[in-house]
Amino acid sequence: xxxxxxxxxxxxxxxxxxxxxxxxxxxxxxxxIDQDNHAEFINTYYEKLLPEQGPNTFKYTITQTILEYxxxxxxxxxxxxxxNLNKNGRLNLINYLKEQGFTSILVYFDxxxxxxxxxxxxxxxxKAIFRTASNFDEVLDRQLDESDGTGPNDNEADFLFKIKQxxxxxxxxxxxxx
Numbered sequence: 681x682x683x684x685x686x687x688x689x690x691x692x693x694x695x696x697x698x699x700x701x702x703x704x705x706x707x708x709x710x711x712x713i714d715q716d717n718h719a720e721f722i723n724t725y726y727e728k729l730l731p732e733q734g735p736n737t738f739k740y741t742i743t744q745t746i747l748e749y750x751x752x753x754x755x756x757x758x759x760x761x762x763x764n765l766n767k768n769g770r771l772n773l774i775n776y777l778k779e780q781g782f783t784s785i786l787v788y789f790d791x792x793x794x795x796x797x798x799x800x801x802x803x804x805x806x807k808a809i810f811r812t813a814s815n816f817d818e819v820l821d822r823q824l825d826e827s828d829g830t831g832p833n834d835n836e837a838d839f840l841f842k843i844k845q846x847x848x849x850x851x852x853x854x855x856x857x858x
Contacts, residue, residue, distance in 0.1 A: 682783060683755065683756070683757055683758070683780075683781060683782045683783070684707075684710075684757040684758075684782060684783045684784075684785055684856070685757070685758045685759075685760060685774075685777045685782040685783070685784055685785065686700075686703060686707075686757070686758070686759045686760070686785045686787060686856060687760045687762075687764055687770065687773065687774065687784070687785065687786050687787070687837070688700060688759075688760065688761050688762065688763075688764065688787050688789065689763070689764045689765065689770065689786055689787065689788045689789065689831060689832055690763065690765075690788065690789025690790070690791065690843075691763065691765070691789070691791070691796055691820055691823045691824070691827075692763070692796065692800070692816050692819045692820050692823060693791075693796050693799040693800050693803060693805075693816060693820070694789035694791045694796060694843075695789055695791065695843065695846065695849070696761050696762075696763070696787075696789060697714060697716070697761055698849075699787065699789075699843070699849055699852075699853075700712045700714065700759045700761040702849060702850075702853060703759055703853050703856065704759055706853050706854075706857055707757055707759075707853075707856065707857055709755070709756055709757060710756055710757040710758070710759055711750060711754070711756040711757070711758055711759065712759045712761050713743065713746055713747055713750065713758060713759065713760050713761065714761040714762070715739060715743050715761070715762040716761075716762075716809045718739050718742045718743050718746070719736070719739050719808075719809040719810075719811070720806065720808045720809050721742075722736075722738055722739055722742065723808050723809065723810070723811065724808060726738070730811055736811055743762075747760070751777070751780050758777075758782070760773070763823065765823060765826065765827065767832075767836075770786075770832065770836065771836060774786075774836060774837055783838050783839075784836075784837035784838045784839070785837060785838065785839045785840075785841070785856060786832045786836060786837040786839070786840045786841070787841045787842075787843060787852060787856075788831045788832050788840065788841070788842045788843065789843045790831055790842050790843065790844050791843070791844065791845075793820075793824065796820055797817070797820070800815075800816045800817055800820065803816060839856075841855065841856070
């Protein structure tokens, strides 16, 4: 079986999780790996183990362990549902999965900032994923500060899809399935 890895790229509240869940329903034999779930688990049960400063290496280790298990012990298509905004980290992930025989697909959520702000203001999402931020506006502000203004390019993966509005979701899902 030709395994696919679908990697979502986008800022908070851009629709990555909604997309991943919809894709999982349509793409037979697929699995979502969502780092927000890992963050919530750690914050709920292992808060004492969180690094006080710097990157959340504990969360990354858990995600890497789950990913490695899914790659080596299953034959699922993988839907990696994280922000994946760091280009070097994203390229390392793609290269590793290509070496494992996966076809790589990036789905870039290029949603206007005002739309994201509106979604945040109407959000009921759990804040249990936070380690340093106190709200999603802070997360978005940090992501905007760290962004170079460009998203993924065509050379990073086998396929690249861009989502600019909610109406694009079903077309992208159908293209991935085909």
